[in-house]
Structures are given as structure tokens and as C-alpha cells.
Amino acid sequence: MFRRPEEWEQILGEQVKALRIQKNFKQGELAERAKVSKSALCNLESGKGSTVKTLVSVLNALGETAWIESLTSSSAVSPIDILKLSRPRQRVR
Numbered sequence: 001m002f003r004r005p006e007e008w009e010q011i012l013g014e015q016v017k018a019l020r021i022q023k024n025f026k027q028g029e030l031a032e033r034a035k036v037s038k039s040a041l042c043n044l045e046s047g048k049g050s051t052v053k054t055l056v057s058v059l060n061a062l063g064e065t066a067w068i069e070s071l072t073s074s075s076a077v078s079p080i081d082i083l084k085l086s087r088p089r090q091r092v093r
Contacts, residue, residue, distance in 0.1 A: 010047035012055065017045040019062050034061035 003011075020030050027045075031038040034057040041058060044050040059065050 009049060013045045013047035016058055019064055023062060030058065030061060034058045
């Protein structure tokens with residue numbers, strides 16, 4: 001299902017807010033712990049636009065970075081390796 005960026009902002013904001021409440025943080029406390037402004041945290045939670053830096057800082061402060069780490073693939077295949085495997089090397093004449 002295709003979602004617009006605004007929809008993802010709303011979904012992520014709701015999830016961050018739910019995590020904050022679950023971990024019993026007030027907005028000001030979490031903002032201070034994450035070293036972001038309270039308004040940046042409010043914007044993130046309300047889906048009104050934020051930066052990746054703010055999102056990562058808040059998730060770090062909440063101890064919830066596992067899903068971000070899952071985005072980085074340690075088993076990435078090099079495009080050069082794919083080319084090497086796809087056809088035998090020919091001698092240049």
C-alpha cells in the first residue's frame with residue numbers, strides 16, 4: 001500500500017507518542033533527554049513535520065532504535081560483485 005509522506009509522519013508521530021506515554025515521560029522530560037526542543041518533539045508527535053535527526057534523537061532517548069538498525073543491511077551485495085558473477089571475464093585483445 002502506497003502512503004504519502006504526510007501519512008507516514010502521522011503514523012510515526014503517533015508511535016513515538018505512544019512510546020513516550022508507555023515509558024512514562026512528559027514531553028519536556030523526553031525533549032531534554034533527547035537534546036531537542038519541546039516544539040520539535042511536539043511537531044514529531046503530531047505529524048507536522050520533523051527531521052530524521054530529531055526522530056533518531058528521540059528514539060535513542062527512548063531506547064527504541066532496533067527498527068532503525070534493521071534498515072541498515074549488513075548483507076548488502078556490491079553491484080560490482082554482481083557484474084563479476086553474471087558473465088565470465090573476457091580477455092582484452
